[in-house]
Amino acid sequence: MxxxxxLSLFLGISLISNIVAEPDVPAIREGxxxxxxxxxxxxxxxxxxxxxxGRNTNKNNYFVYDIGNLAGVKMPEVSEGVPIGEGVGxxxxxxxxxxxxxxxxxxxxxxxxxxxxxxxxxxxxxxxxAGTTISTNPIDIxxxxxxxxxxxxxxxxxxxxxxxxxxxxxx
Numbered sequence: 001m002x003x004x005x006x007l008s009l010f011l012g013i014s015l016i017s018n019i020v021a022e023p024d025v026p027a028i029r030e031g032x033x034x035x036x037x038x039x040x041x042x043x044x045x046x047x048x049x050x051x052x053x054g055r056n057t058n059k060n061n062y063f064v065y066d067i068g069n070l071a072g073v074k075m076p077e078v079s080e081g082v083p084i085g086e087g088v089g090x091x092x093x094x095x096x097x098x099x100x101x102x103x104x105x106x107x108x109x110x111x112x113x114x115x116x117x118x119x120x121x122x123x124x125x126x127x128x129x130a131g132t133t134i135s136t137n138p139i140d141i142x143x144x145x146x147x148x149x150x151x152x153x154x155x156x157x158x159x160x161x162x163x164x165x166x167x168x169x170x171x
Contacts, residue, residue: 025165029109031071036126036134039141047138060136087122106160114147115157
């Protein structure tokens, strides 16, 4: 009887360990937004933290990547440890990303990618609330109305990526 109980217990534990837990998607998206808010004022991902100067030296794709990973999301990568970019071949132009879906109405914690039609550059940030995102700038991480208050939203190609959890939950 004792060996049968131990075997049942072992089999039960084995079965439980093989079950993949459904991620708590709303909590993960909230975690992305909350972690981004904690970084406001930090210079780590900005021009100020990197050598070199000139256009497009903010590391906004690394900011989004690091914040997502801290929230428990396996973020999209070009190769191991290298996040996809903000523009061509990345958040701003792809039509599909594993565990993410394009949406028209963003929610807190979604990724926002936009192309500026004037200089054809891309930028990514994290959606916080209507008219508010958190992203990099030349000096630090800031809360702003980008891309909503730039005055050129009509010409901008804006994409909202919503984390949907396991692949089978993504439309």
